[in-house]
Amino acid sequence: MAANHKAKWTIEAYLDHERESDIRHEYYLGEIFAMAGAEPVHVDIRSNTQTALMNKLKGKPCKVHDTDMRVKTATGLYTYPDISVVCGERRFNTDKPKTLLNPMVIIEVLSPSTENYDRGDKFHHYASISELRAYVLIDSQRRRIECFSRQEDGAWRIDLNADDDTRPLELQAIGCALTLAEVY
Numbered sequence: 001m002a003a004n005h006k007a008k009w010t011i012e013a014y015l016d017h018e019r020e021s022d023i024r025h026e027y028y029l030g031e032i033f034a035m036a037g038a039e040p041v042h043v044d045i046r047s048n049t050q051t052a053l054m055n056k057l058k059g060k061p062c063k064v065h066d067t068d069m070r071v072k073t074a075t076g077l078y079t080y081p082d083i084s085v086v087c088g089e090r091r092f093n094t095d096k097p098k099t100l101l102n103p104m105v106i107i108e109v110l111s112p113s114t115e116n117y118d119r120g121d122k123f124h125h126y127a128s129i130s131e132l133r134a135y136v137l138i139d140s141q142r143r144r145i146e147c148f149s150r151q152e153d154g155a156w157r158i159d160l161n162a163d164d165d166t167r168p169l170e171l172q173a174i175g176c177a178l179t180l181a182e183v184y
Contacts, residue, residue: 006012014078015095024067027078028125035080036113042140044081045109049183053085056176062087070099071106074128081126083107087174102131106174109138123148127156133173143180145169 003085008030008109017032018025025032046067053064065084071079072093084103092098106126108118118137126135127150135148135156144162147169151157161169161180168177 005099011078018070019096024070024080026080029183038109039111039140042109042111045140045183046107046139049107049109049178050083052178052182053083053174055175057085057087057174060061060087060175062174063090065103065136066106070095070097071103071129072099073125074100074130075125079122079123081106082109085174104130104131105134105136105171106132107136107138109140111140134171135170136169136178138183143176143184145180145183147171149173 009027009032010030013033014025014027016114023037024035024053026035027033050064050066057064063086065086067082069084070078070080071084078099081103083106084100084101085105085107086103091101095103108114108122110118124134126132133150136172137146137148139145144160144165147159148156149159149172161167162166165180168179170177
């Protein structure tokens with residue numbers, strides 16, 4: 001009996017497919033994965049966060065990107081974070097449309113179906129980006145923001161704001177902070 005082998009996608013085939021597709025896909029090691037649409041609360045949180053960051057970074061050499069900006073990790077994952085931020089020169093690969101290589105901050109809004117992936121394997125992939133200084137997880141089910149910050153020695157430190165916390169959550173990598181009130 002012959003084994004049933006799933007055909008692997010080349011990066012070029014994936015990129016061609018992405019240009020024509022109505023939905024976004026992640027790519028990793030020859031496989032593509034459809035990315036689900038977001039619930040209204042997810043969209044609201046992402047929009048609030050993006051607006052707050054854009055206002056705080058106005059006049060600085062920083063770009064705040066929404067979920068339309070594809071990011072490539074050093075492990076080879078192509079994905080679309082909810083928000084990515086670069087301060088200074090952006091680096092892209094030669095894909096069309098271009099793929100960002102050097103985000104300093106990545107923000108994901110957690111949903112019940114993606115939380116384990118965002119906290120686990122996806123964090124591992126994002127951590128492979130040498131320029132990444134902060135990975136922020138925003139919970140869509142309760143008022144909770146976690147910020148993982150890369151330290152000088154490469155270790156990750158976590159800061160948490162939850163419930164009625166009024167302290168700003170510092171994003172030192174880009175020189176600004178977020179509060180729960182701005183996000184929710």
